[in-house]
Amino acid sequence: MFTAVAAQAEMVKFTTEMTGAAVVPPTDSSATGTAEVTLDTEAKTVTWxxxxxxxxGDMTAAHIHGPAGPxxxxxxxxxxxxxxxxxxxPITDAQVTELMAGMYYLxxxxxKYPDGEIRGQLAAMK
Incomplete structure (x- = not known):
């Protein structure tokens, strides 16, 4: 006989403050930003x-990048x-692990800054 155990769904929130100083290499931009990302571990999705x-100037693109440290x-x-x-x-199991480890950034x-004007490392809220 075997017993199935249901996995507990979890919503994990991540936040960041974005600056030019956090870009690799840093920019001289005075722009700033904030982000909130929510991971749904059951649906395997991220909402931002x-x-x-x-x-x-106008934003040309915005991405979540990874895996990478600050x-x-x-x-x-x-x-x-x-x-x-x-x-x-959607997000894969491997991406969930990397996100939870703090290895993703926005x-x-x-x-003017095609490689990124501002950046922020996503960190789980405690």
Whole structure:
């Protein structure tokens, strides 16, 4: 006989404050931003909302990048859409592990800063 154990769904919130100093390499931008990302461990999705102010121009792209620590760069893993600044996307088991380990960051791109004007490392709220 075997017993199935239901996995407990968990909603985990991550936040960050984005600055030019956090970009690798740093920018001289005075722009700032904030982001909140919610991981749904049962549905295997992430939902985000972010803001950016005082950018050098229009936002051309915004992504969640990883895996990388605060002093490293990595390719985008989730396109967060510069048009809406909110959204939801699926996430793999490996990405869940990397996100929980603090290895993802949000990067906002502009024409002046195509590699990213502001960045913030996502950290789980305690």
């Amino acid at each position: 909302t972010f803001t950016a102010k005082d950018l050098s 002093t490293e760069s990595a390719p985008p893993v989730i396109d967060t859409s510069a048009e809406t600044m909110t959204g939801t996307a 990067n906002v791109h502009t024409e």
